[in-house]
Amino acid sequence: MSRQLxxxxxxQIAVVGNGLIGLAIAxxxxxxxPSSTVTVIGPASRRGGASxxxxxxxxxxxxxxxxxxxxxxxxxxxxxxxxxxxxxxxxIDMLNxxxxxxxxxxxxxxxxxxxxxxxxxxxxxxxxxxxxxxxxYGEPFERVDDVPGLDPVPDGRPLxxxxxxxxxxxxxxxxxxxxxxxxxxxxxxxxxxxARRLHxxxxxxxGVELSDGRLxxxxxxxxxxxxxxxxxxSSVLPPHAIQPVLAGSGFGFVAERVLGRGFPSVVRTVNRxxxxxxxxxxxxxxxxxxxxxxxxxxxxxxxxxxxxxxxxTQCAMDQLDQMVCFSRVQETRFGNRPVPFDTxxxxxxxxxxxxxxxxxxxxDGFHSAPLLAEMTARxxxxxxxxxxAVFDPMRAPLTTLTVAESIDEFAGQMTGSAYExxxxxxxxxxxxxLTELYRSKAERMYERLGSDHGLHPDxxxxxxxxxxxxADIDAARDYLLAVTPQPVGPR
Numbered sequence: 001m002s003r004q005l006x007x008x009x010x011x012q013i014a015v016v017g018n019g020l021i022g023l024a025i026a027x028x029x030x031x032x033x034p035s036s037t038v039t040v041i042g043p044a045s046r047r048g049g050a051s052x053x054x055x056x057x058x059x060x061x062x063x064x065x066x067x068x069x070x071x072x073x074x075x076x077x078x079x080x081x082x083x084x085x086x087x088x089x090x091x092i093d094m095l096n097x098x099x100x101x102x103x104x105x106x107x108x109x110x111x112x113x114x115x116x117x118x119x120x121x122x123x124x125x126x127x128x129x130x131x132x133x134x135x136x137y138g139e140p141f142e143r144v145d146d147v148p149g150l151d152p153v154p155d156g157r158p159l160x161x162x163x164x165x166x167x168x169x170x171x172x173x174x175x176x177x178x179x180x181x182x183x184x185x186x187x188x189x190x191x192x193x194x195a196r197r198l199h200x201x202x203x204x205x206x207g208v209e210l211s212d213g214r215l216x217x218x219x220x221x222x223x224x225x226x227x228x229x230x231x232x233x234s235s236v237l238p239p240h241a242i243q244p245v246l247a248g249s250g251f252g253f254v255a256e257r258v259l260g261r262g263f264p265s266v267v268r269t270v271n272r273x274x275x276x277x278x279x280x281x282x283x284x285x286x287x288x289x290x291x292x293x294x295x296x297x298x299x300x301x302x303x304x305x306x307x308x309x310x311x312x313t314q315c316a317m318d319q320l321d322q323m324v325c326f327s328r329v330q331e332t333r334f335g336n337r338p339v340p341f342d343t344x345x346x347x348x349x350x351x352x353x354x355x356x357x358x359x360x361x362x363x364d365g366f367h368s369a370p371l372l373a374e375m376t377a378r379x380x381x382x383x384x385x386x387x388x389a390v391f392d393p394m395r396a397p398l399t400t401l402t403v404a405e406s407i408d409e410f411a412g413q414m415t416g417s418a419y420e421x422x423x424x425x426x427x428x429x430x431x432x433x434l435t436e437l438y439r440s441k442a443e444r445m446y447e448r449l450g451s452d453h454g455l456h457p458d459x460x461x462x463x464x465x466x467x468x469x470x471a472d473i474d475a476a477r478d479y480l481l482a483v484t485p486q487p488v489g490p491r
Contacts, residue, residue, distance in 0.1 A: 011036040013380070014208050014216055016195045016232060017224035018042030019051035020172070020366050021358055023179040024373035025222055030186045032377050039189040039216060041208060042225070048300045050226050051172055053335030054366045055252055055281045055291045057266055058088050059167030061139055062111050063363070065271045066122070066129040067409075069136070071400040071488050073344050076388050080345075081364050082137070084371035085167075091370045092170070100181035105174045108282055110265040111167040112147045114158040118319050119272045120416025122409075126270040127160060140165055149263035149280075149321060156319040169266045169281040171289075172366060191216065195225070197235035198355070205236065205354035220380055222356045227300045227336035229346075229359040236352060240482040243397050244475075245346070245360055246462065248337035249301040250275075251308045252291025254283065254330040260323030263288060267320060273417035276363050278315045287330060290316040294363075296462035298472050300336040311421060337362050341479065342397035343456040347372070347387040349379060350394055356380065357393035396483045401454035403446055410457035410464075411438040449477050453485040 011033070015026045018040050030038045046052040060081035069075050088107075096104040115127040134141045142163045150158070184190070191210060198221060199207040207217040223229050227247040234242075268279035275294040282288050293308040309332075317324045338359045340346055346360035356379065358372055365372075378386035390398070401409065415435045425434060445464045455463075463473055 011220060012218040013038045013220045013222070014041060014218040015039070015222045015224060016041045016208060017226060017228070017359075018044075018046060018190070019049050019224070019226055020176060020179065020369040021051075021226075021361070021372055022222075022224040023176070023183055024369040025224060025358065025376045026188050027179065027183050027186060028373040028377040029380065030183075030188050032381060037189065039191060039218070040183065041191045041193070041195050041210065041216070043194055044190075044192045046176075048228070048302050048334075048336050050250075050335040050337045051176060051366055053250060053252060053333040054172040055169065055279055055289050056172035056175065056366050057111065057167070057169045057268065057276075057279060057281065058085065058107070058367060059111055059164060060085050060364075060367070061130060061134055061137075061141075061164055062113050062167055062268055063271060063276065064130045064133045065126045067400070068129065069133060073390050073398050073400060073488055076390050077344060077364070080371065080388065081368055084368040087370040087374075088170075088367075095175065095178040095182065098178060098182045098185065100178060100185075102177045102181055103174055105170055105178055106284060108169045108264075108266055109165070111164045111169075112144070112150070112265060112267045113162045113164065114147065114150070114267065114269055115160040116152070116156055116158045116269065116319060118156050118315075119269070119420045120412055122412045122416055123270055123272055126272070127162075130162065130270060134162075134164075147267055148265065149261055150267060151260065151321045151323065152319045153322060167266070171283050194228075195232055198223075198232055200236040200352055200355070203353055205352055220354045220356065222358060222376060222380075224358045226338040226359055226365065229338060229357070233357065236355065237350065240479055242346060242350070242357065242393055243341040243483075244298075244479065246339040246341070246459075247297045247300040248294050248339045248362065248458075249297055249305075250291065250295075250335060250337060251293045251304040251312055252289060252333045253312070254287055254289050254333065255324065255327035256330050257286040257288060258323075258326040258328060260321055260326075262286065263321070269319070273413045273420060278312075278319055280316065280320050288327070289333075290320070290324070291333070294337070294458075295465075296339055296458060298475070302334070304332055304334045314422070315420065338365065339458065340397075341459065341476075342399070342485075343458060344398055345391045346393035347375070347391040348385040348393055360393075395486065397453070397485045399454055399485045399487045401456070403452055403454045406454040406457060406460060407439055407442040407446070410442050410460040411435045413457050414438040414461065445473065448473050449480070451477065451480045453480055
């Protein structure tokens with residue numbers, strides 16, 4: 001646990017990671033403790049990071065699936081996202097009040113969540129879960145028939161649509177540009193490089209070694225390096241002290257509208273097949289962001305994969321707007337989401353005094369940044385963790401599914417993904433035959449793993465990819481043998 005900093009302490013604080021979470025933490029600390037020296041470490045290009053690649057949808061109900069409120073950790077994660085959502089209007093106002101020579105942040109209002117038949121049965125399950133969550137939390141919504149801009153191929157037309165007036169999106173690049181400018185105006189220091197490793201004495205953090213060999217001495221270190229966090233944490237903590245943070249690589253693209261009326265609001269599907277669902281975010285001036293894919297790897301990737309590129313563009317043209325085929329590609333966006341082994345966030349102080357972890361946010365990092373920044377500041381300044389205890393970074397992995405449930409969910413998700421990718425079966429096969437193929441694939445993986453710990457289906461997918469490196473399964477088995485997963489029953 002970190003000591004209480006107090007006012008006027010002149011503490012040296014290093015924030016490793018210059019994505020939105022890192023920037024939000026640094027500015028919050030600088031505002032609340034102006035006598036401290038705050039340094040943000042991270043390459044200005046943000047290559048491979050999640051924030052600059054994000055579609056930046058602002059909302060949490062659009063992300064609801066059948067598992068979102070089914071266990072205490074899942075509900076705690078949703079409540080955190082909901083609390084963060086309430087902070088975005090004030091954050092946007094604060095950013096736009098800054099006297100900066102960069103464009104203001106504009107918010108796209110409204111999100112349409114569509115249910116179509118281009119995936120599997122789980123889409124219908126998740127759509128019903130979304131409606132239940134909206135009713136339970138009293139969130140305004142409306143069932144509608146028309147979605148402005150939506151023009152899919154006939155067999156991709158929506159079966160049902162929910163309009164969420166309280167959700168929407170921002171341009172992630174505009175938000176980052178404003179935060180960059182505000183951070184420098186506040187006197188925050190920047191190191192345009194990567195962190196190579198951390199340094200510590202017997203029981204306390206002492207500094208960060210940069211990629212060029214320089215050592216940045218500091219009293220407090222916040223690791224908010226997303227998918228790049230694990231090597232840093234393992235440089236000062238015992239083996240398996242913190243669960244591995246994997247890399248959920250994702251691809252999206254920005255295109256300039258040529259034909260068609262375009263989209264005035266966010267349009268997305270429900271969460272499906274290990275991803276956040278297909279979505280489009282209007283960026284203004286005829287530009288639109290389309291995304292996104294999600295494939296988990298042991299370490300960050302830096303270039304988009306051809307199959308995923310094809311998959312996202314095909315889905316955009318078939319399910320959102322046929323006229324997208326004429327749009328001019330402005331840029332591709334590719335990054336890595338931080339995915340803990342149990343997929344729940346890693347938040348709070350560690351047993352090494354002065355070392356704090358704010359990572360593992362998976363698909364919620366950009367959206368949750370303003371709340372995580374407040375919690376981090378409270379933890380450092382008051383000396384007591386302000387984060388939900390269930391997300392303690394040094395916990396054993398949480399178990400919210402049995403092995404049988406994990407296999408069922410994985411098989412259903414992969415079946416849906418196969419159909420979204422235009423899979424066509426022999427007329428002598430039933431669609432459940434495909435599901436059984438995925439089920440047997442997961443069963444073989446669990447036999448190799450030798451564990452009765454039910455994994456999140458996204459992790460099962462990671463461990464069952466075709467031509468999977470056997471070393472990844474071995475590493476997962478060794479990790480599970482070294483820890484005792486925490487079983488968490490249904491809520």
